[in-house]
Amino acid sequence: MTDFKKVLGRVDIQLLRTFLLNGVGVAGEQDVRSYEQRIRKDERPIYELLEQLYERELEEAAEHLRLALETTQEMFLEIGMKAGARFLFQLLQDERHE
Numbered sequence: 001m002t003d004f005k006k007v008l009g010r011v012d013i014q015l016l017r018t019f020l021l022n023g024v025g026v027a028g029e030q031d032v033r034s035y036e037q038r039i040r041k042d043e044r045p046i047y048e049l050l051e052q053l054y055e056r057e058l059e060e061a062a063e064h065l066r067l068a069l070e071t072t073q074e075m076f077l078e079i080g081m082k083a084g085a086r087f088l089f090q091l092l093q094d095e096r097h098e
Contacts, residue, residue: 020083 014030031038047062054061
């Protein structure tokens with residue numbers, strides 16, 4: 001039981017994400033900001049650049065970027081749900097064999 005508690009103590013969505021994407025643990029410290037804070041901070045530079053490059057067509061450029069990001073977000077959410085379902089299926093299969 002103690003080993004299981006140790007494993008559960010190491011469960012972390014960012015560690016799992018990094019491992020699945022890169023095969024390694026989180027490089028550096030974990031990001032403790034909320035999802036909204038991370039998005040707001042990290043999207044600001046691209047909109048500032050768009051504003052500089054496309055001053056007159058900023059809304060059109062931003063809309064194209066928003067659509068591309070929305071499509072990417074949907075795709076990664078679907079992949080994440082499939083990965084979660086496979087993970088759950090594997091856990092259920094393992095449970096039957098115990």
